[in-house]
Amino acid sequence: MLASALDGLRLSLHVLAATIWVGGQFTLAGLVPSLRLVGDQATLIAAKTFSKFSWPAYYVLVITGLWNVSVVHMSSTTTGWKIVLGIKIFVVGLSGLSAYLHTKAKSKKKVAFWGAVSGTSAAAAVVLGVFLDG
Ligand code: HEM
Numbered sequence: 473m474l475a476s477a478l479d480g481l482r483l484s485l486h487v488l489a490a491t492i493w494v495g496g497q498f499t500l501a502g503l504v505p506s507l508r509l510v511g512d513q514a515t516l517i518a519a520k521t522f523s524k525f526s527w528p529a530y531y532v533l534v535i536t537g538l539w540n541v542s543v544v545h546m547s548s549t550t551t552g553w554k555i556v557l558g559i560k561i562f563v564v565g566l567s568g569l570s571a572y573l574h575t576k577a578k579s580k581k582k583v584a585f586w587g588a589v590s591g592t593s594a595a596a597a598v599v600l601g602v603f604l605d606g
Contacts, residue, residue, distance in 0.1 A: 482543070486536040490601070492529035494594040496522055497571075501591060523575065530568055537564070540604075553604065560600040567593035
C-alpha cells in the first residue's frame with residue numbers, strides 16, 4: 473500500500489537521519505586510517521566536522537521516533553512489538569551516550585571502546601526499527 477504524504481515525510485526524515493547518524497559513523501571509522509596518514513589533526517578536524525551533522529541527525533531521529541510512536545495505536549500492537557520498542561529506545565540512548573563519551577575519552581582504549589559501542593548500538597537501532605516497521 474502506498475504511504476500517505478505525511479507518513480512518507482515522517483519515515484523519510486527518520487530514515488534519512490539514520491543514514492547520517494549510523495552511516496556517517498561507519499564511514500568516518502573507515503576513513504580514520506587514511507586520515508592518520510595526513511596527521512592526527514586531520515582525524516580530529518574530520519570528527520569535529522562530522523559532529524556538526526551527526527548530532528542534529530540524532531535529534532531528528534529522537535523527534536521523528538516519538539512521532540512514529542504517536543501514530544501507532546498501542547492497543548493494536550503485540551507484546552513483542554512493545555518489547556522491541558523498549559529495547560530500541562534503550563539502544564538509541566546507549567548510542568547517544570556512548571557517542572558523547574567517545575568524544576570526551578582521553579585514552580586511545582576508551583576512544584576505541586566507546587566508538588565501538590556507539591556504532592554497534594546505532595546499527596542495532598536500525599535493525600530493530602526495520603522489525604518495528606513490520
Ligand atoms: C539511533 C536512533 C534511531 C535509528 C538509527 C532508527 C532507525 C530506524 C529505521 C531504519 C526504521 C525503519 C524504517 C522503515 O523500515 O521504513 C525505524 C522505524 C521506527 N523507529 Fe526508529 N530509529 C532511531 C530512533 C528511534 C526512536 C528514539 C524511536 C522512538 C522513540 C523510534 C521509533 C521507531 C518506530 C516506532 C519505527 C516504526 C515506524 C513505522 O512503522 O511507521 N526510532 N527506525
